[in-house]
Amino acid sequence: xxxxxxxxxxxxxxxxxxxxxxxxxxxxxxxxxxxxxxxxxxxxxxxxxxxxxxxxxxxxxxxxxxxxxxxxxxxxxxxxxxxxxxxxxxxxxxxxxxxxxxxxxxxxxxxxxxxxxxxxxxxxxxxxxxxxxxxxxxxxxxxxxxxxxxxxxxxxxxxxxxxxxxxxxxxxxxxxxxxxxxxxxxxxxxxxxxxxxxxxxxxxxxxxxxxxxxxxxxxxxxxxxxxxxxxxxxxxxxxxxxxxxxxxxxxxxxxxxxxxxxxxxxxxxxxxxxxxxxxxxxx
Numbered sequence: 001x002x003x004x005x006x007x008x009x010x011x012x013x014x015x016x017x018x019x020x021x022x023x024x025x026x027x028x029x030x031x032x033x034x035x036x037x038x039x040x041x042x043x044x045x046x047x048x049x050x051x052x053x054x055x056x057x058x059x060x061x062x063x064x065x066x067x068x069x070x071x072x073x074x075x076x077x078x079x080x081x082x083x084x085x086x087x088x089x090x091x092x093x094x095x096x097x098x099x100x101x102x103x104x105x106x107x108x109x110x111x112x113x114x115x116x117x118x119x120x121x122x123x124x125x126x127x128x129x130x131x132x133x134x135x136x137x138x139x140x141x142x143x144x145x146x147x148x149x150x151x152x153x154x155x156x157x158x159x160x161x162x163x164x165x166x167x168x169x170x171x172x173x174x175x176x177x178x179x180x181x182x183x184x185x186x187x188x189x190x191x192x193x194x195x196x197x198x199x200x201x202x203x204x205x206x207x208x209x210x211x212x213x214x215x216x217x218x219x220x221x222x223x224x225x226x227x228x229x230x231x232x233x234x235x236x237x238x239x240x241x242x243x244x245x246x247x248x249x250x251x252x253x254x255x256x257x258x259x260x261x262x263x264x265x266x267x268x269x270x271x272x273x274x275x276x277x278x279x280x281x282x283x
Contacts, residue, residue, distance in 0.1 A: 046142035046159055047197040051170060051204075054139035060163030061092060061136055061171060063281050064261055069095040069253060070275035071177070071211040074128050075103035079270035084108055087266055087275055092135045095175040097211045097273075099131035106133055118143035118156035120177060130158040130175045130210065139163055139170060146191040149182050155191065159198065167282060169204030169257075176210035185218055192226050199230040205257035205282050208232060211273060212252050215245040227254045235278055241265035243273045251276055259283050
């Protein structure tokens with residue numbers, strides 16, 4: 001389940017140090033555009049594979065399901081191992097965005113975990129993407145790829161499906177890192193809307209979480225409307241310590257057929273995003 005496809009995009013290093021407004025302005029001046037739309041074929045193939053007979057043995061996930069969702073900022077800051085051990089140990093599912101393969105994240109945790117990886121940003125020395133770790137083997141993994149229209153770098157979505165111990169249905173998990181540097185809504189909306197075939201096809205509990213880069217009212221509104229259309233409800237956090245940009249939360253978790261028993265945000269200094277910790281039960 002560990003896949004590391006390579007991409008040829010090699011953006012200049014100086015872009016990563018710029019603020020969002022500065023980067024957008026410079027990008028519009030000097031960079032060609034590239035559509036961020038996820039391939040419809042990828043989504044269709046993944047949708048067709050949902051719920052198919054599986055070779056995976058064992059009873060599946062046992063509730064309550066303990067979940068972590070965290071943009072770990074490429075594991076480049078001191079203290080990330082300590083924080084991950086504290087908040088990630090004994091979790092059934094860990095959804096990590098900006099996960100670096102070089103950091104060997106799964107090996108820092110004491111529990112044995114299955115690994116499903118969707119590559120995003122890639123250079124000669126580093127590959128990062130979205131990583132889903134689970135206490136049971138997924139019955140399905142597939143990846144969707146969108147592209148930053150100005151930077152030309154990939155943004156990944158990792159989709160995994162799991163057997164459930166107490167149900168004939170399966171749990172579908174979508175771990176997403178959204179397009180960030182785009183002007184207007186077209187590219188962001190295309191990436192989110194590409195999930196429709198999956199959400200429409202899946203019969204059973206469903207979780208969509210990650211770093212959605214909802215730094216504007218229009219982005220947040222589109223995401224909320226899309227999720228509501230597909231009968232997914234947002235998890236509420238109180239107190240809400242989610243990382244914000246322009247006073248908008250960037251990280252979200254949406255549920256269908258699941259109920260959040262506990263939900264909290266843990267402030268950390270080891271990433272520019274605070275992790276989300278949620279305990280779920282199947283409705």
